[in-house]
Amino acid sequence: MAGGLPLTRHAAGNRSSRPGTTQAASRWKALRMTEPRGRRELIVATAAQMFARKGIRSTTVREIADAVGVLSGSLYHYFSSKDEIVLEILTGFLDVIAARYRDVLAREQDAAQTLRAIVLASLQVARERPDATAIYQNELRYLRETPLYKEVQVAAGEVQRTWLGVIERGVADGSFRSDISPRVFHRLIRDAVWLSGRGQHPDAGYSTERLADAITSIFLDGFSARPRAGGAAPA
Amino acid sequence: MAGGLPLTRHAAGNRSSRPGTTQAASRWKALRMTEPRGRRELIVATAAQMFARKGIRSTTVREIADAVGVLSGSLYHYFSSKDEIVLEILTGFLDVIAARYRDVLAREQDAAQTLRAIVLASLQVARERPDATAIYQNELRYLRETPLYKEVQVAAGEVQRTWLGVIERGVADGSFRSDISPRVFHRLIRDAVWLSGRGQHPDAGYSTERLADAITSIFLDGFSARPRAGGAAPA
DNA sequence: GTCTATATTGAGATAGAC
DNA sequence: GTCTATCTCAATATAGAC
Incomplete structure (x- = not known):
């Protein structure tokens, strides 16, 4: 300094x-x-x-x-403060996410398929808007200090409810484990998804779709090597 | 005292x-x-x-x-700059982690057991030093701007090599999947572990040990409800 | 709608008395 | 080892000419 x-x-x-x-x-x-x-x-x-x-x-x-x-x-002809620019970045970002999630829910798939679709949609948004994604992940602390935070929270609420909703649905219908708290699982997979773009390297060779599959597969099937539900054994 | x-x-x-x-x-x-x-x-x-x-x-x-x-x-009688305080916080933190990981490796368990032990050790450090944990997770961007960052990186190197080492060992000996990049898996589980203290709520009712088990189980066995390798079906 | 110029505040850091 | 007092710089934001 x-x-x-x-x-x-x-x-x-x-x-x-x-x-x-x-x-x-x-x-x-x-x-x-x-x-x-x-x-x-x-x-x-x-x-x-x-x-x-x-x-x-x-x-x-x-x-x-x-x-x-x-x-x-x-x-200052366009914005009355620096924070107002920040707000515009983030609400735009969150609105896009919420809209995509609504599309996913409209498909009415089962819990596992819906979860996979939410993961994919999230990764796509993260790829399309890497800047807003990074800001939202990294600057929560800054945001909380600003009076504009409440507006961001409102937009973030719907997003969080979507994740939690599909997880709880899967637990309720027996397709997901009930011995682990949905909130804990939510936190883990949400962080995995949103942070996976961190460090700007898009994981050499991992397309968005492939990364979505990898994440979903790890979180649903696990990383242990043994025959898996849906299909082929590991290569 | x-x-x-x-x-x-x-x-x-x-x-x-x-x-x-x-x-x-x-x-x-x-x-x-x-x-x-x-x-x-x-x-x-x-x-x-x-x-x-x-x-x-x-x-x-x-x-x-x-x-x-x-x-x-x-x-300024004790420190010559604010950043020097930051550096002391982080190197102390990273040194503790590296030491714990060395203890874990000394036990010479198999890959899955070692991974579980590393997860647990990390969560214990995160609980003992929540502040340093949060700083290290949230302020990487700040750190990169400071000349002291190189020193932090050195300490972080050993930590990262430990994670990657055990994952690659498991893939090599056939206990972990080989169809997913170890680097991708490393990023996912590392973030899950270090971020799990975020928001200060220690997940009501989840002790460090129970959280370590939950995380390891999700990442190795998956969240899908079906009979798992190690034992009982979901409750 | 953009510029010039500047007010205002706040931060990290220092010097030297005690 | 701590305080008092202050320097210096940088940042947000404003006022008003063009």
Whole structure:
């Protein structure tokens, strides 16, 4: 923390200027599935990327502004605070998850199939929105300190109830073990799923589908080598 | 044995004064297994508690000093920076883990038994040192920004090699599945173990041993309800 | 809608008296 | 070994010109 950088604040020269076509904007075009449309969305997307990489607290509004290609004061034309940007990132994220889960539940499969589908849907969202995923996993502590947290909690509630619901259903109908608390199982599989993108390495060679299968298989069948219910013995 | 430590002066306000018996000190006596001995250790323990609860960045040196019962300048008699306190917390933590793992390996059990023992040892450390555990899980991003990170990484290396070693051994001798990457399995079970203390609720009614059994059983046998290798059918 | 310039606050760290 | 007092820097946010 003693570090004094010999910083020159923002050499006004290196911005080349037209907002819509900055480096930041074209980066998104190349890398992300959903390309930010307007300046406001570009701010959100850029901030999400930086929050995910460096943490919310360590990312300054000036850095966000630099990356977007404007000066920091201009951000306040779109958002009234840094936290408001955070809120927009997370509610967008949670809304997407909740919607996917609703689709899954609408299929009315059995508990095991539903669980597998929830795992897959979660991993897909994690892949599509890696920044928001990382922020949500890593910055809960920051979030709790902000007044906006309540709004996030509401959105998170539905998500949690979906997981717990399918687990309890499986226990009730006899397809899942009843000697282990559904809450404990929920915590384990939920963390496994959401943290599996941590460290950005998508596990060389593990597609989203294959990872979903691996996770579901471990959690339902176990890692011990012995004949398994559904099918073939281990290769 | 926190009896009589030297007196301090200083009346400034609400602190009642003898360092050894401040609120902070007696809190430790009540709650923790290892009671801080000297002032230096009290600083470390207090800081750990606050870092765990509020995050490193949000905890100011002034807050730490207040909780200990001194003024902020005095901390710099013991540590030359805030990060040095963080480093002491984490290397102490990792050294304890590495030592426990060495004990486990010395027993020369089979892979499944060793894995179970590592899970249990980890949960015990997590229970004994919840603050350091939380810090290590939640503040990796902060750590990476600090020059001290390299030292932490070295200590973490041995820990990781222990996990991976036992998993690979089980795969090699045929007791674990070979159709799932050991690295993937390692990540899943490691996160499950270290995060299981998250949220401070020790899972009402789940002792450390019972939780270790639950985790090991889920990861080895699976959550599906069907006759399991080792014994009785689910209740 | 963006910039320039700056107010304001808060943090880590230091110097030197006691 | 602790306190008092203060330095220095960095960060969020604002005001108002263009």
